[in-house]
Amino acid sequence: MDDNAEPTRQPVRLRGRSYVAFVFAPVVPIIEWLAELDATLARSPGFFVGKPVVLDLSAVDLSRPAIQHLVLSLEKRNIRILGIEGVDVSALTPSMPPLLSGGRHCALQQAEPEKVEVKPPPTSLLLDTPVRSGQSIYFPDGDVTVLGSVSSGAEIVAGGSIHVYGTLRGRAMAGVNGNSMARIYCQRIEAELLAIDGYYQTAEELDAALRNRPAQAWLEGDIMRVTPLN
Amino acid sequence: MAKVLVVTSGKGGVGKTTSTAAMGAALAQSGKKVVVVDFDVGLRNLDLVMGAERRVVFDLINVVQGVAKLPQALIRDKRLEGLWLLPASQTKDKEALTDEGVGNVIAELRKTFDWILCDSPAGIERGATLAMRFADEALIVTNPEVSSVRDSDRIIGLLDSKTVKAENGERVEKHVLITRYDPARAARGEMISIEDILEILATPLLGIIPESQDVLRASNVGSPVTLNNPASAPARAYLDATRRLLGETVPMLVPTERKGLMDLLRGRRAA
Numbered sequence: 001m002d003d004n005a006e007p008t009r010q011p012v013r014l015r016g017r018s019y020v021a022f023v024f025a026p027v028v029p030i031i032e033w034l035a036e037l038d039a040t041l042a043r044s045p046g047f048f049v050g051k052p053v054v055l056d057l058s059a060v061d062l063s064r065p066a067i068q069h070l071v072l073s074l075e076k077r078n079i080r081i082l083g084i085e086g087v088d089v090s091a092l093t094p095s096m097p098p099l100l101s102g103g104r105h106c107a108l109q110q111a112e113p114e115k116v117e118v119k120p121p122p123t124s125l126l127l128d129t130p131v132r133s134g135q136s137i138y139f140p141d142g143d144v145t146v147l148g149s150v151s152s153g154a155e156i157v158a159g160g161s162i163h164v165y166g167t168l169r170g171r172a173m174a175g176v177n178g179n180s181m182a183r184i185y186c187q188r189i190e191a192e193l194l195a196i197d198g199y200y201q202t203a204e205e206l207d208a209a210l211r212n213r214p215a216q217a218w219l220e221g222d223i224m225r226v227t228p229l230n
Numbered sequence: 231m232a233k234v235l236v237v238t239s240g241k242g243g244v245g246k247t248t249s250t251a252a253m254g255a256a257l258a259q260s261g262k263k264v265v266v267v268d269f270d271v272g273l274r275n276l277d278l279v280m281g282a283e284r285r286v287v288f289d290l291i292n293v294v295q296g297v298a299k300l301p302q303a304l305i306r307d308k309r310l311e312g313l314w315l316l317p318a319s320q321t322k323d324k325e326a327l328t329d330e331g332v333g334n335v336i337a338e339l340r341k342t343f344d345w346i347l348c349d350s351p352a353g354i355e356r357g358a359t360l361a362m363r364f365a366d367e368a369l370i371v372t373n374p375e376v377s378s379v380r381d382s383d384r385i386i387g388l389l390d391s392k393t394v395k396a397e398n399g400e401r402v403e404k405h406v407l408i409t410r411y412d413p414a415r416a417a418r419g420e421m422i423s424i425e426d427i428l429e430i431l432a433t434p435l436l437g438i439i440p441e442s443q444d445v446l447r448a449s450n451v452g453s454p455v456t457l458n459n460p461a462s463a464p465a466r467a468y469l470d471a472t473r474r475l476l477g478e479t480v481p482m483l484v485p486t487e488r489k490g491l492m493d494l495l496r497g498r499r500a501a
Contacts, residue, residue: 130432132387133380134354151383151430167429 021052058086232340236365240381242352245409255454256472258313268318269361270351281452294331324357374421405436437471440485
């Protein structure tokens with residue numbers, strides 16, 4: 001005898017793998033349960049297409065033909081049953097999906113995308129340090145408040161008003177997006193340039209009597225007014 | 231814990247190099263191990279003020295580029311134990327400095343020294359930004375005149391945004407040092423007042439150094455003013471500032487013009 005003729009055996013390799021399946025647990029009367037399912041499908045048609053679905057019959061007591069009918073009814077709705085749970089093996093025929101056991105609960109990922117909370121963009125900017133020479137603060141969305149001084153050679157550009165709780169020595173440009181209602185307020189005015197909605201005034205044009213005092217600037221028509229505060 | 235102190239100003243000629251040498255020597259005199267690093271590549275001066283210009287072999291750029299090892303480039307001061315100089319290169323320019331290279335040098339210096347004083351070049355370009363890049367503290371040297379104050383303000387803005395500490399959300403501790411303060415001109419109201427400077431810069435004052443011929447005299451003989459003539463007015467002011475830097479409370483004296491007997495007599499005659 002020659003053993004060499006026997007082909008080399010390839011051992012069958014078995015692997016385990018687990019999947020997440022939807023579980024349907026019908027309740028009596030089945031007709032109404034199916035109607036409920038139809039309503040769900042009407043809202044999101046094709047939701048269960050191609051997804052694994054398991055039928056859990058532990059809550060109902062159905063005969064073999066009734067189970068057969070239920071499986072067929074679901075197949076008509078394009079839902080294919082992967083397996084059946086919670087019945088005796090004798091209740092199933094070979095043509096039906098196999099009996100499953102040992103399933104575990106798990107949280108289902110909702111297919112609906114999470115709603116991203118859209119925060120309205122901030123409408124004011126607070127700076128709690130002095131604005132140094134050479135720094136440029138640009139905030140087109142609203143007011144700018146500075147808790148400190150704005151140095152000579154610094155600039156602040158705001159869509160809204162500008163509030164400086166220190167000495168304003170640099171340039172302040174308010175209402176840059178065409179907001180003629182914007183104003184500039186400061187604790188001490190020594191500004192190099194003031195501008196509101198494109199109208200501007202340089203340090204030279206500023207009334208000397210106003211210097212080093214609390215002041216505000218606003219637009220009256222197309223004339224810029226700078227007046228003392230309080 | 232090693233401290234990296236950048237001596238900076240923005241404007242040139244205000245006394246950064248003089249202050250670096252004077253404070254470096256004063257720190258070494260109080261027993262600290264100190265290195266003064268010249269970042270003014272291409273226009274080096276610190277070696278002259280320290281009196282080490284004839285002993286420069288390797289420099290900062292050589293170390294940054296890996297041509298020389300750090301101990302080869304460090305020059306020990308002949309007068310003071312614990313005072314060292316890392317000179318700048320005179321032949322290269324500031325483009326030879328790299329962020330990473332400077333970072334490595336500073337990290338290595340931190341291992342052996344208590345204080346690392348970086349003498350920044352004027353301006354806000356590469357040399358100046360790299361000198362302040364790795365600083366823990368900053369000494370902002372300001373003269374009592376408008377352009378110097380505005381430039382200092384600009385530098386403070388950079389210290390708050392372009393340093394490693396600022397980028398990590400920390401703060402570089404900042405001190406203002408007013409130099410070249412002339413009591414006679416201050417009395418005549420020809421300089422910005424100290425109150426105004428501090429109001430504009432919104433930064434604590436470390437000291438006021440009077441304008442003095444002693445500073446020039448010390449530079450000419452290649453010796454930090456605190457070593458050359460410790461009893462002189464500028465030297466005493468630098469020594470006080472150094473003690474404040476080390477955390478001591480020393481009363482701040484605004485230099486005033488010393489009136490001699492002759493001045494008094496002359497004043498009376500004029501009155």
